[in-house]
Amino acid sequence: MVALAELENLQQAHELIRAGLRLSIIRGMTRIGTRTLRQWWKDVHGVKPSNGKLPETVLSFIKDRDSAARLSAFAALHQRIFASDLTTTSLMTTWQEYQRICGPLDINAAYFAARDVRVKIVMLVPCQVCNAAFIYDAGSKHTDHCPFCETSVVVAD
Numbered sequence: 001m002v003a004l005a006e007l008e009n010l011q012q013a014h015e016l017i018r019a020g021l022r023l024s025i026i027r028g029m030t031r032i033g034t035r036t037l038r039q040w041w042k043d044v045h046g047v048k049p050s051n052g053k054l055p056e057t058v059l060s061f062i063k064d065r066d067s068a069a070r071l072s073a074f075a076a077l078h079q080r081i082f083a084s085d086l087t088t089t090s091l092m093t094t095w096q097e098y099q100r101i102c103g104p105l106d107i108n109a110a111y112f113a114a115r116d117v118r119v120k121i122v123m124l125v126p127c128q129v130c131n132a133a134f135i136y137d138a139g140s141k142h143t144d145h146c147p148f149c150e151t152s153v154v155v156a157d
C-alpha cells in the first residue's frame with residue numbers, strides 16, 4: 001500500500017509536470033524516477049520532455065526590467081510565505097498565488113528565483129527608495145538596481 005506521504009509526493013510531481021517544471025528539477029525535489037516522470041510528461045503534454053541543459057542561475061531568466069521585476073516579486077512572495085523552505089508545496093503554492101495576482105510566469109524561472117535567493121547565489125534586498133524587495137546581483141545591468149523604481153543602490157556584503 002502506498003503511504004499517504006508518498007501519494008502526496010506523486011500528486012505534487014504530477015501538478016509540477018502540468019505546470020511545466022523541468023523533469024530534472026522535479027526528480028530532485030520528489031525522488032521519483034526519470035522513467036516515470038518522462039511517461040507522465042508525455043501523457044500530460046502529448047510530447048516528449050525537453051532534454052536541453054538547464055540554466056545555472058536565475059540570472060539567465062532575467063533579460064530586461066520586466067523579467068527582473070516579475071522574478072523579484074515572486075522571490076519576495078515565496079520568502080514571505082515560506083521563509084527559506086523550498087519544497088514542491090512552497091513552489092506550487094507561491095506560483096499559483098503569484099499568477100492569480102500578477103499573471104503568467106515560467107515555473108522554471110520561478111524555481112530558480114526561489115532557490116538562488118535561498119542559497120544566496122543572488123541577494124534579495126530592499127530598495128532604499130520604494131522599499132520593494134528585489135533580486136540584486138552586481139554582474140548584470142538588469143539586477144544592479146531596483147527594477148520597480150530604477151534606483152541604483154550600493155549594497156554592502
Ligand SMILES: [Zn+2]
Pocket residue numbers: 127128129130131132146147148149150151
Ligand atoms: Zn525601488
